[in-house]
Amino acid sequence: MAGPSEGALVAPDGKRQQFGSRFLTDPARVFHHNAWDNVEWSEEQAAAAERKVQENSTQRVCPEKQVDYEINACKYWNDFYKIHENGFFKDRHWLFTEFPELGPSPNQNHMKDFALENKKSEIPECRSSDNGPGLTIKEHQKCSPSLEHKKQMLPMEENVTQKLSRLEICADEFAGSSATYRILEVGCGVGNTVFPILQTNNDPGLFVYCCDFSSTAIELVQTNSAYDPARCFAFVHDLCDEDQSYPVPQDSLDVIVLIFVLSAVVPDKMQKAISRLSRLLKPGGMMLLRDYGRYDMAQLRFKKGQCLSGNFYVRGDGTRVYFFTQDELDTLFTTAGLEKVQNLVDRRLQVNRGKQLTMYRVWIQCKYRKPLMPNTS
Numbered sequence: 365m366a367g368p369s370e371g372a373l374v375a376p377d378g379k380r381q382q383f384g385s386r387f388l389t390d391p392a393r394v395f396h397h398n399a400w401d402n403v404e405w406s407e408e409q410a411a412a413a414e415r416k417v418q419e420n421s422t423q424r425v426c427p428e429k430q431v432d433y434e435i436n437a438c439k440y441w442n443d444f445y446k447i448h449e450n451g452f453f454k455d456r457h458w459l460f461t462e463f464p465e466l467g468p469s470p471n472q473n474h475m476k477d478f479a480l481e482n483k484k485s486e487i488p489e490c491r492s493s494d495n496g497p498g499l500t501i502k503e504h505q506k507c508s509p510s511l512e513h514k515k516q517m518l519p520m521e522e523n524v525t526q527k528l529s530r531l532e533i534c535a536d537e538f539a540g541s542s543a544t545y546r547i548l549e550v551g552c553g554v555g556n557t558v559f560p561i562l563q564t565n566n567d568p569g570l571f572v573y574c575c576d577f578s579s580t581a582i583e584l585v586q587t588n589s590a591y592d593p594a595r596c597f598a599f600v601h602d603l604c605d606e607d608q609s610y611p612v613p614q615d616s617l618d619v620i621v622l623i624f625v626l627s628a629v630v631p632d633k634m635q636k637a638i639s640r641l642s643r644l645l646k647p648g649g650m651m652l653l654r655d656y657g658r659y660d661m662a663q664l665r666f667k668k669g670q671c672l673s674g675n676f677y678v679r680g681d682g683t684r685v686y687f688f689t690q691d692e693l694d695t696l697f698t699t700a701g702l703e704k705v706q707n708l709v710d711r712r713l714q715v716n717r718g719k720q721l722t723m724y725r726v727w728i729q730c731k732y733r734k735p736l737m738p739n740t741s
């Protein structure tokens with residue numbers, strides 16, 4: 365299975381640059397490195413990719429098998445993890461470069477800019493009532509979104525805002541209820557994003573939730589020596605199951621992460637899944653996604669008879685994958701009431717120097733934010 369991995373590129377300051385910066389200017393040098401960034405596709409190459417997709421989509425999987433892949437989706441992923449255990453999707457060196465929101469001091473990284481953008485005009489009620497613990501719950505509820513941001517901006521207010529954040533969410537305790545920064549990873553697999561977050565982000569107020577519908581994957585997360593129930597809660601959850609609730613209240617999460625998971629969901633269930641997740645975000649909270657883009661090498665490699673519906677395929681092991689356009693993802697997130705912060709396509713040329721092979725990868729990366737004020741239009 366084609367997994368997400370790409371060449372690390374390091375800037376003079378020692379940090380990897382977003383999307384890298386190794387550009388192929390001389391085609392004769394293609395085999396001089398393992399990967400090239402921001403590769404431009406020629407018109408012929410794009411047309412050839414389109415033809416390949418048309419070709420491999422002509423013959424669709426029969427309806428009975430389609431039903432089987434849908435109702436047994438979780439079983440196919442369980443089987444996958446039973447075979448591979450945690451040997452897959454290991455490469456995450458790009459994680460904190462692309463998503464600084466997950467790393468140490470996330471507040472400085474994304475909430476500070478956000479606060480500057482929104483300044484006083486957006487948070488008048490809270491400006492006048494941030495002086496102490498004498499707030500009533502009602503007052504707080506009125507301005508809770510802004511207070512959440514203020515909390516991120518001003519660490520010295522932590523005691524007051526921590527208390528307020530507890531009041532705000534609900535009276536009941538839930539795992540991570542006293543945390544000040546909550547991240548949920550959906551479709552976490554064996555924890556290749558979760559564990560780097562726990563290891564790298566030393567914010568004492570951090571709590572990480574992670575879920576997957578594969579109980580095998582979740583068991584591997586829970587039995588990993590780096591799993592710490594004081595900082596993390598892994599649970600089995602199907603993001604398409606509307607009857608199953610998440611173990612956190614609405615408006616309680618700072619970040620939701622979706623890495624190569626939405627593509628595994630049948631397209632007609634994507635919107636509801638994203639809309640449900642959006643409700644869990646705090647106002648100002650971010651949804652982060654990285655996933656397969658249209659005409660990625662993995663899409664072009666499918667053979668006739670593996671296509672389920674437009675741009676949606678089943679692999680030999682019964683797991684499924686969709687290849688997105690930027691516009692499709694924009695529609696999914698904005699329909700869920702989120703605002704675009706980033707929606708980029710990452711085109712990379714990977715090279716197998718030994719075999720003299722070139723592989724054109726296409727990934728899409730999105731960041732969408734829940735507005736501070738509900739959209740009334």
Ligand SMILES: C[S@@+](CC[C@H](N)C(=O)[O-])C[C@H]1O[C@@H](n2cnc3c(N)ncnc32)[C@H](O)[C@@H]1O
Pocket residue numbers: 437441452453550551552553554555556557575576577578581601602603604622623624625628629
């Ligand atoms: C390509 S893997 C990516 C795993 C992980 N995000 C990573 O990058 O290592 C897709 C994951 O999505 C999970 N998944 C697929 N459909 C799901 C659903 N409806 N609900 C929850 N998890 C799902 C699979 O079990 C699998 O772990």
